[in-house]
Amino acid sequence: MQPIEITCENVTKRYPGRRSSVTALDDVSMRVAPGEFVSLLGPSGCGKTTLLRLIGGLEAATDGELRIDGRPVEQPHPELGIVFQADLLMPWRTVLDNVLLQADVRRRRSPEMIERAKQLLAQVGLDGFLDSYPHQLSGGMKQRVGICRGLLHRPRLLLMDEPFAALDAMTRDQLSLDLSRLATESGTTILFVTHSIPEAVFLSDRIYVMSARPGRIAAELSVDLPKPRRLAHRQGQEFTRRVAEVTGIFKELGVFAADDYDEEGVSA
Numbered sequence: 132m133q134p135i136e137i138t139c140e141n142v143t144k145r146y147p148g149r150r151s152s153v154t155a156l157d158d159v160s161m162r163v164a165p166g167e168f169v170s171l172l173g174p175s176g177c178g179k180t181t182l183l184r185l186i187g188g189l190e191a192a193t194d195g196e197l198r199i200d201g202r203p204v205e206q207p208h209p210e211l212g213i214v215f216q217a218d219l220l221m222p223w224r225t226v227l228d229n230v231l232l233q234a235d236v237r238r239r240r241s242p243e244m245i246e247r248a249k250q251l252l253a254q255v256g257l258d259g260f261l262d263s264y265p266h267q268l269s270g271g272m273k274q275r276v277g278i279c280r281g282l283l284h285r286p287r288l289l290l291m292d293e294p295f296a297a298l299d300a301m302t303r304d305q306l307s308l309d310l311s312r313l314a315t316e317s318g319t320t321i322l323f324v325t326h327s328i329p330e331a332v333f334l335s336d337r338i339y340v341m342s343a344r345p346g347r348i349a350a351e352l353s354v355d356l357p358k359p360r361r362l363a364h365r366q367g368q369e370f371t372r373r374v375a376e377v378t379g380i381f382k383e384l385g386v387f388a389a390d391d392y393d394e395e396g397v398s399a
């Protein structure tokens with residue numbers, strides 16, 4: 132499987148409004164290399180979801196060029212997987228059948244697909260829940276099912292929009308570990324949207340920091356930690372340094388007030 136490359140050049144997105152238009156993205160250029168895990172990190176309303184939707188082919192840009200493997204994005208790429216914040220599981224389908232939905236919509240259900248679905252579910256500790264229904268699962272379990280569904284068809288590209296936002300801290304940690312392992316094993320290119328500085332630093336090879344309206348790329352930084360990530364990496368210097376660096380960038384952008392930024396607090 133060859134992972135996918137994404138390129139965005141001078142992308143602008145304006146939404147028409149009643150009186151004036153809203154510029155959601157202003158002249159955004161970025162790249163995600165094949166097999167890379169890249170996060171878009173920024174405050175609410177900075178256009179993270181909009182950029183993901185443009186790359187996903189769900190909406191068109193007003194200006195600029197978006198390319199997947201060098202080809203202009205005109206519709207959702209056939210080898211794309213998407214995982215959203217809300218787990219969109221079908222209440223009448225079992226856990227296994229919810230994961231297999233990905234194969235069903237592509238008319239690709241096969242014994243091999245069923246085996247792969249079971250394997251993915253086992254990798255995230257859900258092998259005992261194949262025949263359960265969504266209402267019998269916790270929020271974290273449902274989100275895991277959503278991630279397995281997103282990965283079932285071995286997408287070359289996975290777009291994730293705050294997939295852990297609705298979860299408690301402990302479940303987020305566990306799912307971050309699961310995702311880092313699955314991503315490292317599959318080599319899939321991943322573009323991940325988050326508000327959380329530690330989450331972006333923990334998961335990513337590279338982070339694009341976005342500024343608030345109109346959304347622009349304010350900074351880009353690399354995270355040099357071994358993969359798959361382990362919780363212990365959060366105690367290390369590279370993690371702490373990068374979290375402090377991004378916090379400093381947001382302070383400069385005016386996202387945090389000067390009073391909120393406490394050097395001692397950051398390094399404690």
Ligand SMILES: Nc1ncnc2c1ncn2[C@@H]1O[C@H](COP(=O)(O)OP(=O)(O)OP(=O)(O)O)[C@@H](O)[C@H]1O
Nearest residue numbers: 146153154155174175176177178179180181182344
């Ligand atoms: N369909 C739409 N019509 C009009 N304006 C829109 C539309 N979608 C998004 N916007 C506007 O574009 C801007 C960026 O929205 P977007 O959802 O991309 O931000 P975000 O960074 O993902 O925010 P959050 O972190 O809160 O989810 C916002 O000002 C939003 O109001």
